[in-house]
Amino acid sequence: MRTAPAAVWTFLALAAALARPAAAATSGGAPISVTIQSIDVLSVTDSGPLNLQASAGSNVLSGPADSSARLNLSHNSATALRITAEVLPADDPPSQDITLTVSVAGGSGQKTLVLSGGAQGPQEVYSSIPAGVLTDKAVTYTASCTASGTKVSAATSFDFVVTFTTLN
Amino acid sequence: MKKVLALSLVAALLVSAFPVLAATATSNVTVTIGAVDKLVVTNGGTITLDNNSADPTAGDVLGPATDSTARLSFVHNKNVNKKITAEATTAPAAAGNDIQLEVQVGAAGSFVTVYDDNGAAAAQDAVTGIAAGALSNQVVTYRARATAAGTPVSAATNFDFTITFTSVDQ
Amino acid sequence: MRGLLGALLWLALACAAPASAASVGASALVKVPAVDLLSVSDGGTIVLDNAAADPQAGDDLGPVADSTARLNYTHNSPTAKKLTAQVTANPGGSDITLTVSVAGGTGEKTLVDAGATAAVQDVYTNIPAGALSDLSVTYKASATAHGTPVSGPTSFVFTITFTSVSS
Numbered sequence: 001m002r003t004a005p006a007a008v009w010t011f012l013a014l015a016a017a018l019a020r021p022a023a024a025a026t027s028g029g030a031p032i033s034v035t036i037q038s039i040d041v042l043s044v045t046d047s048g049p050l051n052l053q054a055s056a057g058s059n060v061l062s063g064p065a066d067s068s069a070r071l072n073l074s075h076n077s078a079t080a081l082r083i084t085a086e087v088l089p090a091d092d093p094p095s096q097d098i099t100l101t102v103s104v105a106g107g108s109g110q111k112t113l114v115l116s117g118g119a120q121g122p123q124e125v126y127s128s129i130p131a132g133v134l135t136d137k138a139v140t141y142t143a144s145c146t147a148s149g150t151k152v153s154a155a156t157s158f159d160f161v162v163t164f165t166t167l168n
Numbered sequence: 169m170k171k172v173l174a175l176s177l178v179a180a181l182l183v184s185a186f187p188v189l190a191a192t193a194t195s196n197v198t199v200t201i202g203a204v205d206k207l208v209v210t211n212g213g214t215i216t217l218d219n220n221s222a223d224p225t226a227g228d229v230l231g232p233a234t235d236s237t238a239r240l241s242f243v244h245n246k247n248v249n250k251k252i253t254a255e256a257t258t259a260p261a262a263a264g265n266d267i268q269l270e271v272q273v274g275a276a277g278s279f280v281t282v283y284d285d286n287g288a289a290a291a292q293d294a295v296t297g298i299a300a301g302a303l304s305n306q307v308v309t310y311r312a313r314a315t316a317a318g319t320p321v322s323a324a325t326n327f328d329f330t331i332t333f334t335s336v337d338q
Numbered sequence: 339m340r341g342l343l344g345a346l347l348w349l350a351l352a353c354a355a356p357a358s359a360a361s362v363g364a365s366a367l368v369k370v371p372a373v374d375l376l377s378v379s380d381g382g383t384i385v386l387d388n389a390a391a392d393p394q395a396g397d398d399l400g401p402v403a404d405s406t407a408r409l410n411y412t413h414n415s416p417t418a419k420k421l422t423a424q425v426t427a428n429p430g431g432s433d434i435t436l437t438v439s440v441a442g443g444t445g446e447k448t449l450v451d452a453g454a455t456a457a458v459q460d461v462y463t464n465i466p467a468g469a470l471s472d473l474s475v476t477y478k479a480s481a482t483a484h485g486t487p488v489s490g491p492t493s494f495v496f497t498i499t500f501t502s503v504s505s
Binding site: 190191192193194195196197198199200201202203204205206207208239241242243244245246247248299300301302303304305 | 374375376377378379380381382383384385386387388390391392393394395396397399404407409411413426432434436475477479481482483484486487488489490491492493494495496497498499500501502503
Binding site for chain 1: 359360361362363364365366367368369370371372373375376377410411412413414415416417466467468469470471472
């Protein structure tokens with residue numbers, strides 16, 4: 001995004017100060033353009049590890065939620081924006097039946113990104129965002145799987161890439 | 169313009185440096201051996217002393233006649249030997265008869281007298297030296313005799329006995 | 339005025355382009371451990387006394403069974419597993435025969451044979467990744483009166499170790 005150069009703003013201020021009936025001779029008009037770009041800046045940090053645990057006799061592995069990630073957004077659209085989150089099929093690891101959910105503080109509640117290993121498509125995690133900022137919103141992930149559906153010969157990490165996108 | 173901070177990683181396999189160990193669990197079970205001392209004796213039959221038991225050329229003795237219907241089974245697990253006594257705990261009065269009743273347990277056992285002309289005897293050792301283990305289905309032989317003069321009857325008369333067998337530490 | 343106005347500011351408030359979407363990828367790392375968890379609770383007390391004796395049949399005491407113990411197991415290995423059992427603590431001094439069977443498993447197996455500890459026994463085989471939940475474990479004990487003489491009621495405590503093994 002290109003912001004208006006500082007020099008332009010300085011010029012505008014100067015011009016405003018000089019806006020009074022001129023007593024002196026004037027030159028001809030000198031046109032100047034200022035462009036305000038659309039601003040739409042989104043950042044989301046990575047989560048901490050979601051460590052799954054099992055107990056004897058239960059097929060389900062689960063663990064504590066992680067709320068390490070932070071979401072920040074700045075936009076100046078005249079139209080309210082929303083944010084979706086999605087695990088793209090290409091980013092969904094194979095050979096697992098993990099269920100992964102996400103929720104953004106103050107947003108649209110918990111949404112399922114991956115259900116038993118299958119990516120669920122884009123999920124709205126924050127809606128009706130007016131021009132302005134969302135600052136340091138906690139992003140909470142939960143994960144679970146089954147012993148029968150996620151077989152590993154040793155401790156294994158499954159890295160899900162979650163794509164957050166702003167939309168009108 | 170859509171900006172994508174592409175993370176091309178699909179799955180990161182971070183394999184543990186150590187192999188999976190076998191799981192073990194322990195379970196305890198207690199077997200309690202109780203005191204075992206169990207004696208079973210089935211009922212005898214009827215011993216009849218009649219003309220068939222009489223030999224007037226030899227005197228007025230009636231019998232002896234035997235009955236081997238009853239069976240005795242015994243098991244114990246004490247670490248000392250036991251014995252089995254026999255006693256006529258129900259018997260007719262001594263007066264009016266001279267019946268002699270004997271008991272033998274097992275073909276190799278000795279006959280012991282549980283009732284005679286004097287009435288019921290004290291408990292008699294019928295089997296001795298029984299180590300932990302079982303005697304199963306031992307033949308119990310009752311033997312009875314009387315005399316015609318000593319046991320006069322007006323008609324066929326039953327003289328009923330109850331023999332009680334008891335296990336005792338030897 | 340005009341001059342000043344000549345220095346008009348042309349404020350072109352124009353959006354250089356239509357509103358565009360911002361998109362960013364973030365990592366969510368899920369760590370799945372290798373799971374191999376087994377628990378077996380204790381059995382009850384098996385009593386061999388007069389009630390377990392039939393002198394007409396001989397001096398055998400029992401067998402008497404107990405199904406108090408419960409087995410729970412979970413694993414997520416790509417390879418099937420099996421469970422074995424063996425007596426790892428035998429108090430001795432008896433001719434007790436002790437067997438075990440796990441519900442749905444490989445049937446009754448002898449752990450102690452007339453007082454002698456037997457070799458390790460398979461009690462459940464071909465277990466795929468997943469869980470076995472709350473399975474009944476039945477212990478059965480017998481002895482003989484002459485082989486286990488006692489001065490009074492005497493308890494013999496056996497410890498059975500269950501182990502998961504790759505099939």
